[in-house]
Amino acid sequence: xxxxxxxxxxxxxxxxxxxxxxxxxxxxxxxxxxxxxxxxxxxxxxxxxxxxxxxxxxxxxxxxxxxxxxxxxxxxxxxxxxxxxxxxxxxxxxxxxxxxxxxxxxxxxxxxxxxxxxxxxxxxxxxxxxxxxxxxxxxxxxxxxxxxxxxxxxxxxxxxxxxxxxxxxxxxxxxxxxxxxxxxxxxxxxxxxxxxxxxxxxxxxxxxxxxxxxxxxxxxxxxxxxxxxxxxxxxxxxxxxxxxxxxxxxxxxxxxxxxxxxxxxxxxxxxxxxxxxxxxxxxxxxxxx
Amino acid sequence: xxxxxxxxxxxxxxxxxxxxxxxxxxxxxxxxxxxxxxxxxxxxxxxxxxxxxxxxxxxxxxxxxxxxxxxxxxxxxxxxxxxxxxxxxxxxxxxxxxxxxxxxxxxxxxxxxxxxxxxxxxxxxxxxxxxxxxxxxxxxxxxxxxxxxxxxxxxxxxxxxxxxxxxxxxxxxxxxxxxxxxxxxxxxxxxxxxxxxxxxxxxxxxxxxxxxxxxxxxxxxxxxxxxxxxxxxxxxxxxxxxxxxxxxxxxxxxxxxxxxxxxxxxxxxxxxxxxxxxxxxxxxxxxxxxxxxxxxxxxxxxxxxxxxxxxxxxxxxxxxxxxxxxxxxxxxxxxxxxxxxxxxxxxxxxxxxxxxxxxxxxxxxxxxxxxxxxxxxxxxxxxxxxxxxxxx
Numbered sequence: 008x009x010x011x012x013x014x015x016x017x018x019x020x021x022x023x024x025x026x027x028x029x030x031x032x033x034x035x036x037x038x039x040x041x042x043x044x045x046x047x048x049x050x051x052x053x054x055x056x057x058x059x060x061x062x063x064x065x066x067x068x069x070x071x072x073x074x075x076x077x078x079x080x081x082x083x084x085x086x087x088x089x090x091x092x093x094x095x096x097x098x099x100x101x102x103x104x105x106x107x108x109x110x111x112x113x114x115x116x117x118x119x120x121x122x123x124x125x126x127x128x129x130x131x132x133x134x135x136x137x138x139x140x141x142x143x144x145x146x147x148x149x150x151x152x153x154x155x156x157x158x159x160x161x162x163x164x165x166x167x168x169x170x171x172x173x174x175x176x177x178x179x180x181x182x183x184x185x186x187x188x189x190x191x192x193x194x195x196x197x198x199x200x201x202x203x204x205x206x207x208x209x210x211x212x213x214x215x216x217x218x219x220x221x222x223x224x225x226x227x228x229x230x231x232x233x234x235x236x237x238x239x240x241x242x243x244x245x246x247x248x249x250x251x252x253x254x255x256x257x258x259x260x261x262x263x264x265x266x267x268x269x270x271x272x273x274x275x276x277x278x279x280x281x282x283x284x285x286x287x288x289x290x291x292x293x294x295x296x
Numbered sequence: 297x298x299x300x301x302x303x304x305x306x307x308x309x310x311x312x313x314x315x316x317x318x319x320x321x322x323x324x325x326x327x328x329x330x331x332x333x334x335x336x337x338x339x340x341x342x343x344x345x346x347x348x349x350x351x352x353x354x355x356x357x358x359x360x361x362x363x364x365x366x367x368x369x370x371x372x373x374x375x376x377x378x379x380x381x382x383x384x385x386x387x388x389x390x391x392x393x394x395x396x397x398x399x400x401x402x403x404x405x406x407x408x409x410x411x412x413x414x415x416x417x418x419x420x421x422x423x424x425x426x427x428x429x430x431x432x433x434x435x436x437x438x439x440x441x442x443x444x445x446x447x448x449x450x451x452x453x454x455x456x457x458x459x460x461x462x463x464x465x466x467x468x469x470x471x472x473x474x475x476x477x478x479x480x481x482x483x484x485x486x487x488x489x490x491x492x493x494x495x496x497x498x499x500x501x502x503x504x505x506x507x508x509x510x511x512x513x514x515x516x517x518x519x520x521x522x523x524x525x526x527x528x529x530x531x532x533x534x535x536x537x538x539x540x541x542x543x544x545x546x547x548x549x550x551x552x553x554x555x556x557x558x559x560x561x562x563x564x565x566x567x568x569x570x571x572x573x574x575x576x577x578x579x580x581x582x583x584x585x586x587x588x589x590x591x592x593x594x595x596x597x598x599x600x601x602x603x604x605x606x607x608x609x610x611x612x613x614x615x616x617x618x619x620x621x622x623x624x625x626x627x628x629x630x631x632x633x634x635x636x637x638x639x640x641x642x643x644x645x646x647x648x649x650x651x652x653x654x655x656x657x658x659x660x661x662x663x664x665x666x667x668x669x670x671x672x673x674x675x676x677x678x679x680x681x682x683x684x685x686x687x688x
Contacts, residue, residue, distance in 0.1 A: 014509040021506065059561070113333065121599060122332075122341040123555060124530035126562035134541055144541045147508070217505045218562045220530045222335035226503030258509040261500075265513040269471035269499035 009140040015258035016251070017147060020154040021213060023250025025227065026234035027161060027243065028205030034178035034241035035198035037098070038088060041105040043206055044227030045112035050076050050207030051219030052120045058215075059127035065215065072211030073204045080203025083108065084196045109224065117221040126218035150212050157208055158247060165243060174198050178241060233275075236283065239292025248290055321359040324367040324625070325393060326351070326614060329386035329410065329421075330400035331378040335502060338529050338555075339402040340375070342603040343424070347371045347399060349593040349604075350611045360615055363622030369615070376401055380409035391417035396628055397618075399441065399610040401425065404474045411435060418628045422610040422665070426477065431655060431663035436632065440655065440664040441610045445526065445551035446481040447658065447687045448573050448669055452549055453486050455671070455683055456521055456571075460547060466495035466519035468511070468535065470502045475526030478551065482525050494519050500531075507531070507538040515542040524550040529603060532570070533562025540566040547571065555602040560677045567674050571682060574605050574672040578681040581670065585643040602679065606667065608644055609651075613665045616640040616651055635662050654687060 029043045040046075050072040058068035091104050131145040165171035173194045176184035185191050210219065234253050238245025253275070260271030283289075328347055330340035351369035359366040372393060374386035383406035390398050391413065398414070398421040401407045407423035407430055414421050414437045422441040423430060430438040456462040465486045469475035476499070483496050494517050500510040514522060524535055527550045536548055540563070549571035559567040589608055594600050617631060618624050620638050624631035635653040642649040645668065655664035669687050672679035 010512055011509070014512065018506060018509060117333065117337065121597075122338040123599075123601065124338070124533065124558045124562055126533060126558075128564065134543075136543070139543075142542050213505065217507075217534055218530075220335065220338070222333065222337050222530075223503065223505070226335065227505070230503065261509045262513055266497055268497050269501070272471075272501055 009137075010142065011258050011262045012255075013141050013143060015255035017143070017151040017254070018258055019251030019254030020151045020158070021209070021250075022230070022234055022254050023158055023247040024154045024205065024209045024212070026231045026238070026246040026250045027158065028202035028209075029228075029231045030235045030238070030241055030243060030246035031174075031205070032199055032202035033235065034243070035174060035202075036084075036088065036092065036101075036195055037241075038092075038101045039105060039232075040202070041102070041228055042083075042109040042112055042224075043202075043231055044224035044229075045109050045116065046076055046079070046203050046206035046224075047210040047227050048116055048219055048221065048224040049079070049112065050210030051214035052116060052125065052210075053207065054211035054214045055120075055125045055127055055219060059125070065130050069208060069211045072207040076207025077200040077204040080200040081196050083203070084199035088199065089192070089195070109228065113221065113224055116224070120221055122221060124218050124220040125214070127215050130215050144216075147216055150216055153212055154209075157205075157212075161205065162243065170194065170197055174201075233279065236289055237279065239289030242289070242291045242293075245289055245291035321366050321368040323370045324360075324362070324618075325370050325372050325395045326611060327386075327390040327393075327395040327398035327419075328371055328373045328400050329376055329383055329390065329398055329406075330374075330402040330424075331406075332373070332375040333377055335530065336378050336402070336528060338601070338603065339424070340400070342601040343399060343402065343607045343610075344371070344373050345593060345597050345601070346604040346607040347611045349589060349596055350608065352596060353589065353592050354615070360619070362615075362618050362625060365622075369611075376406055378403055378406065380405045383407075383410050384413055386410075387413040387417070387419065387421070390419060396420060396626060396631075397614045398422070399614075404477060407438065411438065414438070420614075420628050420631055422613075424607075425474070426481070428659060431659040431661070433661060436661070436663070437628065438663060439613075439635075439653070440659075442553075442606050442665075443573060443667060443669050443687050444481075444658070444664075445478040446485060448551045448671070449478075449482045449523075450485040450489065451669060451683075451685050452551065452571060452573075452671055453482075453489050453491060453521070456547060456549070457489060457491060460520075462491065462520040462547065464492045464494050464517075464519040465521045465523060466498070466514045466517055467493070467523045467525050468495075468498045468500070468514060469525040470528070470531065471499040472502055477526075479523075479525035482523055482551070486523075491521075502528075504531070507534045508542065511535060511538045511542060511544075515539055515544045518544070519546055521547045521549060524548065526550075526552055528552075529555050529558050532572075533559050533567060536567050536570055537563040553603045553606045554674070556674060556678050557599075557602070559674050565676070568676060570674040572672055572674070572679075574602070574670040574679055574681075578670070578672060578679050580681045581645055581668075581684065583644055583646050586645070589644070605670075609665055609667050612643065613651060613653075658687075 032040045053072040053075050054068040057071045133145045135143050173189045234249035238249030264270040332340040355368045359368045376383035383401045387410040402424045404425045407425035426444040467479045469479040554572040621634040640651045652666045653662040654666040669685040671682045673682045
């Protein structure tokens with residue numbers, strides 16, 4: 008059981024990091040970014056190229072992923088979402104744009120990086136073996152710790168920095184924030200860039216242990232949406248809780264239900280449906296949105 | 297006079313165009329319907345690219361002579377996105393274009409879905425899917441394009457039982473139709489050989505990113521052999537790496553084709569000893585023609601995919617059969633008749649191996665292309681031949 012719980016925490020840290028960016032963008036702009044998974048994949052491929060191909064340090068590769076995705080996010084917000092949100096009253100317009108962007112990025116990534124699964128050399132060798140109760144490779148421990156570090160840093164940034172406070176104000180009430188002098192245009196762009204950057208960092212970190220391929224973007228987005236729905240759309244702490252809950256459910260289900268075939272996700276989906284019918288706003292979301 | 301001289305280049309240009317137009321061969325379209333996007337894209341892309349590289353070699357050599365006519369080969373591709381409905385649309389597109397020979401689809405449900413269209417529209421198709429119903433009577437238009445898992449599995453398990461002392465086996469499969477049906481076939485084959493199957497219920501979602509939690513229950517059992525049933529090349533290195541890092545010491549095998557570079561990237565030395573199925577892959581068996589194919593593939597697409605070692609054959613079979621009976625170009629019944637007696641040299645392997653249609657033992661009719669069952673073992677970045685067998 009120790010191994011199962013450790014796997015759950017470690018998976019949860021990965022998932023929470025993936026979901027953070029998605030919920031941030033939703034909170035700020037009310038946009039369901041279906042291209043979040045593709046941004047994760049792109050981040051993975053940037054790290055693969057910088058660390059795996061050019062053999063530069065892993066830290067540089069993660070930075071490259073973060074910067075690339077932040078620039079892409081800012082560009083996407085400024086030239087795609089901002090005009091659409093300005094000119095269209097209908098929410099479907101931004102959803103369609105996000106879906107279109109996902110397909111576009113899928114095609115570009117396939118063209119640039121090919122169809123093969125890619126991976127990078129291990130960042131640390133060796134496996135921690137605690138009396139055969141918990142076995143965990145050191146690189147996974149490091150990635151888990153880094154993921155938690157990024158999550159904590161992000162929370163601190165949102166809580167105590169001026170841009171963080173401005174973005175939280177925007178998420179709570181856009182009109183009131185504007186009346187208080189918050190520059191909506193600037194902070195929306197910053198928020199989108201930050202959301203994309205978090206996806207890129209997650210992709211960059213995880214490529215070192217799980218690899219990446221051009222087709223995994225869609226499934227990643229779906230999983231991220233699940234976490235956000237569990238925790239409550241647009242709530243940062245909710246996304247983190249959703250990530251850890253999903254990670255733990257997966258880890259326990261895959262061990263406890265192993266004799267019954269692939270029941271884990273079936274039960275997770277059934278539980279999610281029941282949960283959402285009782286509490287549609289998720290664990291920490293507000294009923295009014 | 298001057299005016300005439302000025303016109304000379306124009307006349308020469310027009311003449312060159314006319315000459316080149318006259319020199320162009322008629323085009324023979326061959327179809328491909330398969331998955332070239334999404335998580336399973338590598339299955340279909342290696343298929344499509346193998347066909348395009350093969351066609352390019354043929355066309356650069358001046359085309360292929362079928363009957364009295366020399367044709368250029370054109371590959372018409374359709375991405376079915378691993379969706380049976382799209383596969384049907386793809387096959388209908390092929391029919392509208394008058395194409396009678398199609399490679400694909402890559403997966404069981406897609407191959408089953410296109411059967412009515414193919415039979416109604418007189419299309420012979422070469423799926424990379426294993427359901428026997430596609431190849432046994434009354435079905436007659438599908439030709440299995442590779443070695444099925446129920447043919448390779450028993451051979452691999454027997455080899456490992458006899459040579460490596462394997463007694464216990466565990467199976468793991470993705471939770472979708474192809475891998476699950478391959479797992480069922482593998483379990484049956486292992487039990488028939490007298491092996492003790494100690495786990496056959498562990499599955500994983502196709503979109504799994506981290507396999508450590510998935511593999512924990514199997515590693516605890518420490519089987520002599522872990523079979524990754526129908527594993528996609530994207531998942532194989534992660535499963536191997538997770539199992540080895542958790543302390544799994546036994547053998548790991550699969551009945552699908554894999555790529556050495558992907559294994560090296562994803563699992564490094566932890567993939568050493570991994571057993572999979574190849575085609576015309578290793579230096580011990582491949583011919584100069586195969587090397588030429590690989591070189592062209594790299595020239596066209598930048599990087600070779602070892603999965604193409606099994607996928608190089610379908611186009612070769614179609615063209616060689618049409619050469620043997622030119623009447624089959626627009627008549628699939630002629631093609632079927634020719635299949636009964638067809639043989640031709642296998643250009644991709646050393647020695648005197650031949651191309652022929654097989655399948656009497658498995659399907660009761662010749663509805664499978666004969667490619668050697670090459671079982672590989674991965675070691676330090678490349679595949680080595682473990683053993684070679686024949687399938688009928």
